[in-house]
Amino acid sequence: MAHRVTGVLIFFFLFAHVLDTALVRVSPEAYDSVIATYKTPLVNVMEYGLTAAILFHALNGLRVVAVDFWSKGPKYQKQMLWSVVGVWVVLMAGAFYPVLQHTLRTWFGG
Template sequence: MAHRVTGVLIFFFLFVHVLDTALVRVSPQAYDTVVSTYKNPVVNLLEYGLVAAILFHALNGLRVVAVDFWAKGPKYQRQMLWTVVGIWVVLMAGAFYPVLQHSIRLLFGS
């Protein structure tokens, strides 16, 4: 279920991304205005969520491929799921400061 949810979330991000990027062809000033509204801590937190969704979707996708194409995949799917979750947690911990540094500096000063 999480794989499908992250896939839908990534799709919606890509849809919005294409729309706001296409705005540059209509009016560069409008594009700059829209992009400037993204520079706040709430959107920065959503960016961290996007990183989380992409990483989980990619790692879990590899697990799904292994389950489908490896003869022993179904037998080890639970262990592979926990491996994916463990790797995802480590990568998300590593992405915490690089992704959220703008908001951390805004909230706590630098």
């Protein structure tokens, strides 16, 4: 279920991204206004969520491929799921400061 949810979230991000990029053709001023809203702390936290969704979707996609194409995949799918979650947690911890540094500096100074 999480794989499907992250896939839908990524799709909506890509849809919004295409729309806001296309806005530059219609009105450069409107495009600049939209881009300015992306520099807020709330959107920065949403970027971290997007990072989480993309990483989980990619790692779990590899697990799904392994379950489908490896003869022992179904037997080890639970262990592979926990491996995916473990790797995802480590990668998300490593992405915390690089993705959120702007917001952290805004909230805590420095």
